[in-house]
Amino acid sequence: xxxxxxxxxxxxxxxxxxxxxxxxxxxxxxxxxxxxxxxxxxxxxxxxxxxxxxxxxxxxxxxxxxxxxxxxxxxxxxxxxxxxxxxxxxxxxxxxxxxxxxxxxxxxxxxxxxxxxxxxxxxxxxxxxxxxxxxxxxxxxxxxxxxxxxxxxxxxxxxxxxxxxxxxxxxxxxxxxxxxxxxxxxxxxxxxxxxxxxxxxxxxxxxxxxxxxxxxxxxxxxxxxxxxxxxxxxxxxxxxxxxxxxxxxxxxxxxxxxxxxxxxxxxxxxxxxxxxxxxxxxxxxxxxxxxxxxxxxxxxxxxxxxxxxxxxxxx
Amino acid sequence: xxxxxxxxxxxxxxxxxxxxxxxxxxxxxxxxxxxxxxxxxxxxxxxxxxxxxxxxxxxxxxxxxxxxxxxxxxxxxxxxxxxxxxxxxxxxxxxxxxxxxxxxxxxxxxxxxxxxxxxxxxxxxxxxxxxxxxxxxxxxxxxxxxxxxxxxxxxxxxxxxxxxxxxxxxxxxxxxxxxxxxxxxxxxxxxxxxxxxxxxxxxxxxxxxxxxxxxxxxxxxxxxxxxxxxxxxxxxxxxxxxxxxxxxxxxxxxxxxxxxxxxxxxxxxxxxxxxxxxxxxxxxxxxxxxxxxxxxxxxxxxxxxxxxxxxxxxxxxxxxxxxxxxxxxxxxxxxxxxxxxxxxxxxxxxxxxxxxxxxxxxxxxxxxxxxxxxxxxxxxxxxxxxxxxxxxxxxxxxxxxxxxxxxxxxxxxxxxxxxxxxxxxxxxxxxxxxxxxxxxxxxxxxxxxxxxxxxxxxxxxxxxxxxxxxxxxxxxxxxxxxxxxxxxxxxxxxxxxxxxxxxxxxxxxxxxxxxxxxxxxxxxxxxxxxxxxxxxxxxxxxxxxxxxxxxxxxxxxxxxxxxxxxxxxxxxxxx
Numbered sequence: 001x002x003x004x005x006x007x008x009x010x011x012x013x014x015x016x017x018x019x020x021x022x023x024x025x026x027x028x029x030x031x032x033x034x035x036x037x038x039x040x041x042x043x044x045x046x047x048x049x050x051x052x053x054x055x056x057x058x059x060x061x062x063x064x065x066x067x068x069x070x071x072x073x074x075x076x077x078x079x080x081x082x083x084x085x086x087x088x089x090x091x092x093x094x095x096x097x098x099x100x101x102x103x104x105x106x107x108x109x110x111x112x113x114x115x116x117x118x119x120x121x122x123x124x125x126x127x128x129x130x131x132x133x134x135x136x137x138x139x140x141x142x143x144x145x146x147x148x149x150x151x152x153x154x155x156x157x158x159x160x161x162x163x164x165x166x167x168x169x170x171x172x173x174x175x176x177x178x179x180x181x182x183x184x185x186x187x188x189x190x191x192x193x194x195x196x197x198x199x200x201x202x203x204x205x206x207x208x209x210x211x212x213x214x215x216x217x218x219x220x221x222x223x224x225x226x227x228x229x230x231x232x233x234x235x236x237x238x239x240x241x242x243x244x245x246x247x248x249x250x251x252x253x254x255x256x257x258x259x260x261x262x263x264x265x266x267x268x269x270x271x272x273x274x275x276x277x278x279x280x281x282x283x284x285x286x287x288x289x290x291x292x293x294x295x296x297x298x299x300x301x302x303x304x305x306x307x308x309x310x311x312x313x314x315x
Numbered sequence: 316x317x318x319x320x321x322x323x324x325x326x327x328x329x330x331x332x333x334x335x336x337x338x339x340x341x342x343x344x345x346x347x348x349x350x351x352x353x354x355x356x357x358x359x360x361x362x363x364x365x366x367x368x369x370x371x372x373x374x375x376x377x378x379x380x381x382x383x384x385x386x387x388x389x390x391x392x393x394x395x396x397x398x399x400x401x402x403x404x405x406x407x408x409x410x411x412x413x414x415x416x417x418x419x420x421x422x423x424x425x426x427x428x429x430x431x432x433x434x435x436x437x438x439x440x441x442x443x444x445x446x447x448x449x450x451x452x453x454x455x456x457x458x459x460x461x462x463x464x465x466x467x468x469x470x471x472x473x474x475x476x477x478x479x480x481x482x483x484x485x486x487x488x489x490x491x492x493x494x495x496x497x498x499x500x501x502x503x504x505x506x507x508x509x510x511x512x513x514x515x516x517x518x519x520x521x522x523x524x525x526x527x528x529x530x531x532x533x534x535x536x537x538x539x540x541x542x543x544x545x546x547x548x549x550x551x552x553x554x555x556x557x558x559x560x561x562x563x564x565x566x567x568x569x570x571x572x573x574x575x576x577x578x579x580x581x582x583x584x585x586x587x588x589x590x591x592x593x594x595x596x597x598x599x600x601x602x603x604x605x606x607x608x609x610x611x612x613x614x615x616x617x618x619x620x621x622x623x624x625x626x627x628x629x630x631x632x633x634x635x636x637x638x639x640x641x642x643x644x645x646x647x648x649x650x651x652x653x654x655x656x657x658x659x660x661x662x663x664x665x666x667x668x669x670x671x672x673x674x675x676x677x678x679x680x681x682x683x684x685x686x687x688x689x690x691x692x693x694x695x696x697x698x699x700x701x702x703x704x705x706x707x708x709x710x711x712x713x714x715x716x717x718x719x720x721x722x723x724x725x726x727x728x729x730x731x732x733x734x735x736x737x738x739x740x741x742x743x744x745x746x747x748x749x750x751x752x753x754x755x756x757x758x759x760x761x762x763x764x765x766x767x768x769x770x771x772x773x774x775x776x777x778x779x780x781x782x783x784x785x786x787x788x789x790x791x792x793x794x795x796x797x798x799x800x801x802x803x804x805x806x807x808x809x810x811x812x813x814x815x816x817x818x819x820x821x822x823x824x825x826x827x828x829x830x831x832x833x834x835x836x837x838x839x840x841x842x843x844x845x846x847x848x849x850x851x852x853x854x855x856x857x858x859x860x861x862x863x864x865x866x867x868x869x870x871x872x873x874x875x876x877x878x879x880x881x882x883x884x885x886x887x888x889x890x
Contacts, residue, residue: 163800165392167690168392171392172475172477176608177610177659
């Protein structure tokens with residue numbers, strides 16, 4: 001991937017004082033694609049020069065369980081990285097979504113977080129190979145999509161999972177093949193369009209709801225739908241607690257409620273375990289999700305302690 | 316030669332058809348220049364902005380055929396924003412005003428409008444041939460004008476254009492008296508066709524040689540069309556979706572048996588897997604086969620068809636054929652000259668359909684191979700070295716490894732040595748596209764050995780400016796250089812400004828070139844148009860004081876004799 005000089009320089013960048021990455025002497029080459037050398041929570045990935053490994057490593061990182069709600073950033077990371085929340089469960093700043101979606105060349109309507117995690121994606125998200133960690137020379141040699149955009153301060157900072165104009169196939173050909181494949185899917189009657197209903201329960205709510213997971217394309221859509229669905233129950237809760245009884249429950253307050261202050265969204269997977277929603281790629285999630293549950297803060301402590309801390313900090 | 320009257324010299328010149336040769340002839344002396352310019356029939360303009368229609372008409376008042384190319388090649392891959400340019404309208408208007416007896420217009424990557432097509436159809440009485448490749452901006456209404464007004468039309472060839480299909484009746488606009496059709500290609504239209512009008516048109520066109528249908532022409536219509544036009548040499552099947560033993564299928568098979576003249580087969584935009592077997596009877600005569608859109612046909616069916624195609628010279632196929640399929644091609648198609656293997660899965664999925672083994676097999680089995688475009692997942696230096704040894708006759712060698720920066724998958728080395736072997740062995744190489752992990756070394760090889768190279772495409776390659784310099788200094792015949800996502804900057808760009816006068820164009824996107832560098836270049840070379848294409852915030856480039864060091868997103872420069880073009884959109888900044 002990189003010639004020897006670049007590897008050396010990359011390694012030297014990586015071996016900053018706080019880092020615990022493997023040194024050059026060990027015969028292993030270290031690549032700092034995530035720019036997380038200063039964050040001890042994630043070890044640097046080792047690179048054997050085989051790109052297949054890279055892909056595996058990256059996806060492993062992506063599915064790694066981290067403490068804290070997706071969308072919340074560990075304090076160490078926040079300061080130095082331009083890291084976008086991988087799976088913002090709840091609608092975060094609009095600009096992140098809109099700018100990232102603008103950059104999806106294929107016009108794929110899924111959010112950028114989804115495209116980053118398709119198996120086929122070889123691209124290192126631009127967001128994580130940041131300038132703060134990598135020096136100028138190395139920038140040129142790190143495999144990433146848009147060299148130009150990394151240096152061009154005016155470009156949107158979203159991750160580009162697919163490179164514009166690559167592979168070099170005429171758009172006419174791309175469109176024609178896409179149409180053909182779409183038609184064949186319909187002809188084969190693949191269950192691509194079948195609905196996938198799962199039960200949604202909420203602590204304290206008198207009855208459950210059902211949602212069709214396939215009618216959403218990312219976590220953001222799911223969370224907004226759930227918000228709308230469970231508004232009435234939350235209102236009820238507030239009233240009985242007397243905490244915000246007098247205030248009209250505005251949209252933002254509702255968001256705060258669901259945003260980690262009091263409620264956490266969880267799901268039961270195929271193994272029967274209760275997991276925090278948002279860790280895995282959307283496609284993987286809808287494959288394994290059997291039930292959804294909106295848990296109250298106290299119950300959810302075991303799953304998301306950091307979220308609780310953050311909400312206390314905000315309060 | 317000065318003792319011969321001009322008519323004799325002119326007659327001799329008639330045998331010289333290549334543009335390059337005619338350009339050379341015109342440089343010999345004033346007399347030859349004059350004779351040549353009045354007798355030139357076919358004019359080729361590789362960059363529509365290098366010259367103006369007025370100057371064209373002044374130099375060549377008597378031409379019959381014009382070929383124009385507009386947008387840069389990378390526009391094919393969405394790298395050039397919509398509205399950049401390449402408008403044919405001013406050309407059509409200027410030609411219409413003049414007395415040129417235009418008979419043929421061939422356009423590539425240009426913006427065409429319905430108004431332009433209408434003007435074209437009304438202005439040239441003897442207009443015979445319209446060939447549009449990768450163009451856009453017009454609809455079937457424009458085609459209706461052509462059909463209605465061009466009494467002597469022979470060719471209407473629409474290749475891979477973006478046409479707004481109004482599902483109108485353009486086919487029925489051909490008058491009933493019109494019988495001179497030779498080529499009809501509307502495969503790129505998306506909408507329904509008037510099948511009755513089509514059948515009647517084909518039935519009254521005894522000279523029809525090439526017919527390429529779109530996906531809206533169903534099997535039974537195809538069968539009927541084929542039955543009334545057995546003289547067809549080049550057939551593009553639209554759609555072939557039917558039960559194996561249906562009546563239409565049987566009719567088709569009966570019609571095919573009469574197709575003794577068929578040499579070229581393409582299309583299958585919508586195809587049932589078994590449909591190819593109907594064509595087995597005609598395979599032994601086929602010289603050209605394009606199944607690169609037939610995504611639904613399995614490799615095994617492709618292989619069964621190809622086993623019969625012993626005379627094949629040109630094959631365009633999808634990588635679903637696999638290495639095994641390519642081995643069959645190698646053992647069957649001994650006359651093969653051109654091969655293109657396109658990717659089915661554009662995102663480089665785990666499905667390794669073709670690898671270096673397929674390429675090696677082809678190079679070993681097909682001694683006449685001279686052009687290749689090969690998309691694959693992986694490559695090795697050893698394979699490329701073997702290919703170079705087997706096939707030193709390559710004129711065009713385009714290899715696209717789907718994953719940028721991917722090294723030799725066995726040794727993890729860059730692919731410098733492999734491509735180096737190719738350029739060293741292939742002394743006639745004119746076009747090269749490189750991919751995979753590449754350092755400056757490969758460009759040293761290219762500069763040293765690729766003496767005939769005219770077009771080079773570079774993506775995600777190289778380490779320093781030296782790479783680009785090796786190419787600019789070494790490849791004396793370079794005409795088109797296009798580079799993306801490679802670390803070449805101002806030093807390389809500015810090293811030899813006069814080099815660009817010998818080239819048609821240079822494209823650099825997502826490289827290290829700065830605005831300051833481009834400005835310096837534009838100052839040094841007023842005969843170049845230096846275009847900066849900046850989709851985001853063009854103004855911001857000028858605001859902050861760092862403008863000189865601001866990286867340029869896309870740079871496109873080309874030589875021109877007519878200065879800055881006037882039709883540039885706001886996001887294009889011509890220095």
